[in-house]
Amino acid sequence: MANVLFWAVLSGVFIQRGYGVWSVALLLACGASLAWGLARRQFAFVAYSAIYGYVGVSSILIRGIRDEILLLGYFVITAITMLVVLVQIARRFGRAA
Amino acid sequence: MRLYSASSEETLRARQLLTDWAGDGFLTKEQYQRLEQGTVSDLRTTNIFLRLVLFLFTLIGVGAAVALFFKVFLSRPSEYTTAVFFLIFAVLCYAAAEFAASQARLYRYGIEEALAACSVGFLCVGMQTSLFRGSPYSAKPDAAQFMVPAAGAVLSLWIWRRFGLWYAFPAAMIFVLFLPGYWTLSHSAQHLTVAAFYATGLICVYAVRSRHRSDYLDDAYSIVAAFLWLGIYLAINLQLWSLNLPAQWWGGTRAGSEFARPFYWATWVLIWCLPPTVLVLGVRQKDRLVIAVGAIVAILTFVTNKPYLGWQRHTWDPMILGMLLTGVAVFIRRWLGRGPCGIRHGFTGERLSGKDKRWANAGSAVFGLLTPQSITPVPQTGGKDFRFGGGASGGGGASGDF
Numbered sequence: 001m002a003n004v005l006f007w008a009v010l011s012g013v014f015i016q017r018g019y020g021v022w023s024v025a026l027l028l029a030c031g032a033s034l035a036w037g038l039a040r041r042q043f044a045f046v047a048y049s050a051i052y053g054y055v056g057v058s059s060i061l062i063r064g065i066r067d068e069i070l071l072l073g074y075f076v077i078t079a080i081t082m083l084v085v086l087v088q089i090a091r092r093f094g095r096a097a
Numbered sequence: 098m099r100l101y102s103a104s105s106e107e108t109l110r111a112r113q114l115l116t117d118w119a120g121d122g123f124l125t126k127e128q129y130q131r132l133e134q135g136t137v138s139d140l141r142t143t144n145i146f147l148r149l150v151l152f153l154f155t156l157i158g159v160g161a162a163v164a165l166f167f168k169v170f171l172s173r174p175s176e177y178t179t180a181v182f183f184l185i186f187a188v189l190c191y192a193a194a195e196f197a198a199s200q201a202r203l204y205r206y207g208i209e210e211a212l213a214a215c216s217v218g219f220l221c222v223g224m225q226t227s228l229f230r231g232s233p234y235s236a237k238p239d240a241a242q243f244m245v246p247a248a249g250a251v252l253s254l255w256i257w258r259r260f261g262l263w264y265a266f267p268a269a270m271i272f273v274l275f276l277p278g279y280w281t282l283s284h285s286a287q288h289l290t291v292a293a294f295y296a297t298g299l300i301c302v303y304a305v306r307s308r309h310r311s312d313y314l315d316d317a318y319s320i321v322a323a324f325l326w327l328g329i330y331l332a333i334n335l336q337l338w339s340l341n342l343p344a345q346w347w348g349g350t351r352a353g354s355e356f357a358r359p360f361y362w363a364t365w366v367l368i369w370c371l372p373p374t375v376l377v378l379g380v381r382q383k384d385r386l387v388i389a390v391g392a393i394v395a396i397l398t399f400v401t402n403k404p405y406l407g408w409q410r411h412t413w414d415p416m417i418l419g420m421l422l423t424g425v426a427v428f429i430r431r432w433l434g435r436g437p438c439g440i441r442h443g444f445t446g447e448r449l450s451g452k453d454k455r456w457a458n459a460g461s462a463v464f465g466l467l468t469p470q471s472i473t474p475v476p477q478t479g480g481k482d483f484r485f486g487g488g489a490s491g492g493g494g495a496s497g498d499f
Contacts, residue, residue: 043144043146043147044146046146046147046150047146047147047149047150050150050154051150051153054154068168069165069168069169072161072162072164072165072168073161073165075157075158075160075161076158076161076162076165079154079155079157079158079161080158082154083151083154083155083158083208086147086150086151086154087151087208089147090143090147090151
């Protein structure tokens with residue numbers, strides 16, 4: 001069900017015009033999914049918010065970028081940022097066996 | 098050879114079993130807490146969802162970093178330079194994976210797995226670029242080209258052994274698939290070579306596995322044995338290798354015209370011999386994965402038998418197969434249930450663990466994605482006079498000729 005919702009919102013984000021509402025909806029959905037996942041320790045929802053949020057926000061941000069170096073730099077920095085954030089989440093809420 | 102100590106992995110396995118048993122209600126909360134204290138490991142693990150996400154973002158980061166390096170520092174690199182840097186990145190990725198696992202104590206954490214996977218990819222790309230793109234130091238590029246999949250297979254096997262990543266083994270098996278193509282043009286020989294590789298691996302696994310029946314490595318060898326049995330079957334079932342599979346199956350033509358008749362019919366005999374062999378071995382050793390593979394290859398044998406013989410398939414064939422499978426499943430379940438306490442020879446039809454339920458849920462979710470339309474052939478239009486249309490409005494077009 002959550003996947004269907006995210007796919008629906010993402011398809012709205014991918015359209016060329018009038019995607020502002022869908023972007024807000026995506027952010028809301030990601031925030032809600034993250035909060036729910038952390039509160040209930042349902043890490044699938046944390047993963048949903050990370051992946052769908054990253055894909056959606058990236059599609060908006062790189063839409064106008066034509067410089068390949070900037071584009072690749074964006075992916076390097078954001079991927080590292082996401083890794084750091086997710087590792088912190090895993091350390092805080094996951095279990096260190 | 099393994100990166101993690103046996104005691105660490107054994108402790109993690111015990112912890113996993115404890116979690117399963119507690120989840121199934123076999124342990125009270127007090128028992129679980131008391132036993133859990135004895136299963137503290139220094140390895141850092143995470144759940145499957147975060148593991149997948151970390152794997153994905155590591156792949157994105159490494160891929161983008163390598164591409165950025167080439168873009169910034171090498172504007173128009175020669176093939177030799179490109180290859181050298183790919184090989185350097187392969188070494189760096191592998192070293193990073195080793196560091197993440199040994200120093201940060203990451204265990205199935207996604208990050209070290211992605212780094213190891215990147216090292217395999219970069220090694221293959223680097224070798225392919227350096228050896229087989231008109232490079233001056235490549236005397237016989239075509240003859241030596243097998244080195245690329247061979248290196249991929251060897252590194253994948255090493256990663257499987259070193260990191261204990263189960264999917265590195267099927268990756269190595271896929272690399273092995275490409276090897277015979279560089280050695281011979283004969284399709285029969287290629288099938289035989291692949292099957293021989295897998296059979297050799299299987300013999301090695303069974304020889305080694307007997308020493309690890311009761312420890313944490315038994316699960317790993319069970320997965321490997323299951324994959325190798327499946328690989329051997331797929332290598333000898335010639336009908337599964339056809340490129341235009343649906344048309345050949347439903348059209349009733351044989352895919353084996355390119356093979357010698359003795360070889361073709363020998364493989365037909367083998368696809369009937371292999372499923373019972375796998376099933377018997379799996380049942381005797383109580384190896385669930387091997388039993389599952391035995392069931393899968395048995396079904397594949399039923400499915401491919403008609404195309405093998407060149408017989409015409411019918412739209413009701415899947416239905417008959419489904420009824421047969423249902424009947425077999427119901428019979429086995431009832432037969433087990435009629436045993437003393439519902440148990441026969443150590444097997445029961447009852448669900449014992451929450452794992453079974455998770456497997457069943459995952460299976461039903463996967464099979465739920467396969468709609469009947471995707472496995473049922475499109476009805477063939479036989480006559481030339483067949484015409485669509487003509488249905489009048491009202492009565493649902495019942496007056497039309499379709």
